[in-house]
Amino acid sequence: MVGMTSTDYAPAPAITLTIAGSEATGGAGAQADLKTFQQLGTYGIVALTCIVSFDPKSNWNHRFVPVEPGVIADQLEAAQTCYAGALDTVKLGMMGSPATIDTVATALKGQSWRHVVLDPVLICKGQEPGHALDTDEALKANLLPLATFVTPNHFEAEQLSGIAITDEASLIEAAKRIHDISGAAVLAKGGVRLSGQDAIDVFYDGETLEVLREEKIGEVAVSGAGCSLAAAVTAELAKGATPLDAARAAKSFVTRGIRRRVASAAPFDALWQG
Numbered sequence: 001m002v003g004m005t006s007t008d009y010a011p012a013p014a015i016t017l018t019i020a021g022s023e024a025t026g027g028a029g030a031q032a033d034l035k036t037f038q039q040l041g042t043y044g045i046v047a048l049t050c051i052v053s054f055d056p057k058s059n060w061n062h063r064f065v066p067v068e069p070g071v072i073a074d075q076l077e078a079a080q081t082c083y084a085g086a087l088d089t090v091k092l093g094m095m096g097s098p099a100t101i102d103t104v105a106t107a108l109k110g111q112s113w114r115h116v117v118l119d120p121v122l123i124c125k126g127q128e129p130g131h132a133l134d135t136d137e138a139l140k141a142n143l144l145p146l147a148t149f150v151t152p153n154h155f156e157a158e159q160l161s162g163i164a165i166t167d168e169a170s171l172i173e174a175a176k177r178i179h180d181i182s183g184a185a186v187l188a189k190g191g192v193r194l195s196g197q198d199a200i201d202v203f204y205d206g207e208t209l210e211v212l213r214e215e216k217i218g219e220v221a222v223s224g225a226g227c228s229l230a231a232a233v234t235a236e237l238a239k240g241a242t243p244l245d246a247a248r249a250a251k252s253f254v255t256r257g258i259r260r261r262v263a264s265a266a267p268f269d270a271l272w273q274g
Contacts (some may be wrong), residue, residue, distance in 0.1 A: 014238035015086050016042040017079055018231065019072075019104055020093030021050040027262070027270025033091060035273040036231035040253070042238050045083070047075035049104070050096040060267060066096050069103040074213040076107040088114040089238035092147075092229055094121045098138035105142040115237040117146035118184070120156050130147035134173035137145040138182060147184045151230040153195040165190070168200055168211065175204040185243040185248070187212075187233065189226065192219050199255075203247045210244060222258050229254045 016037045023029030030046045036046030049072055051065040080087060090113060095101050108116065120143075122136045136159065144150070144160075157163050160181065161174035168190070175188040185205035192199055200211040232250035233243075241249065257271040264270065 002068070003068060012086070013041060013043040014089065014235075014240075015083050016046065016231075016234050017045050017047065017087055018093060018234070019047045019049060019076070019090060019095075021052045021096065022048050023224075024051075024053040025223070025266065025270065027202070027268075028227045029094060029224075029255050031094065032224040032227040032271070032273065033231040033234075036228045039273050040232060040235035040239075042235045045079050045087075047072060047079060048099050050094060052094065054266065054272065056085045056146055056266070060218075066100060069099045069174070073107060074099060074101045075166065080107065080111060084111075085247050089114070089117075089234055090115070091119065091234040092119045092143060093119050093227060093230070094163070095139060095143070096135065098134050100144050101135065101138040105146065108146055110136060113146075113148070115149060115234065116147050117149045117151065117230055117234045118143055118248040119151050119226060120144070122159055122162065123124055144182050144184075147182055147183045148200045148234060149187070149237065149246075150178060150182055151187045151189065151226065151233060152178065153189045153226050154191060157188045165194070165200050167218065168202075172204070172209065172211070175209075179204050179206055184234045185247075186249045187229070189229070192216055201247070201251060203244055205243055208244055210247075212248060212251045214251060215256045217255070220268070222261050222271050224273075225254050225258060225264075228271050229255060 018033035020030040034044040052059045053063045084090035157174045161177040175186045178186045188202045190200045199216045201212045203210045232253045233246045260272045261269040
């Protein structure tokens, strides 16, 4: 606007990038990430890795279409160049293929980052088992070493730690093992998959161990809870929170979103980020 000076503008928000898939119903993926970023006061940008749509004719399995690696690289080049000097916090979500992982890892290595939050999505329901295994191994080899904060769910924590998680004690041990492997802060999610009245998650960063507890809201997982938790951690870190405070804030944010979840014709509810 004519006549305005730099002092007339509000302070610039922290910028948060998500590299993730599109999920058409809006409950998870990049859609959930961007809504979470906005709600928590950061400026969200996205590079899409794949297009995922649930198939109501096939038990709501995923229909998965990868974005070409060159297109992913183009998106990241644009985002990283546009916000050079301001973009230092990124969340990694659904990758879907070794080629995507290689492309993303190359782009990440092209600059320094304060925070790389990895939501280690190790399976895509409906993928061929061999393809999923190749993707899992590529993620562990190429993205896990870049992460500063990791948010595995119950299944992912078992895969990364190599142990069965059946209770609070084994979830704690898994979080410690994942930290030892990665060097990252870990928020291992038990959620509704462990027995008891509380949904528990375990934070561990090599020094501080804290079990985060909230009373369970139902006994069924809610779509988008994991994406939104990692996105909330990302937003809080970008604003300057410590990893532990970011984990606490994210847990509270997701609990509120589950309490106010959105019902649909699908056999699952979706977290509301509002």
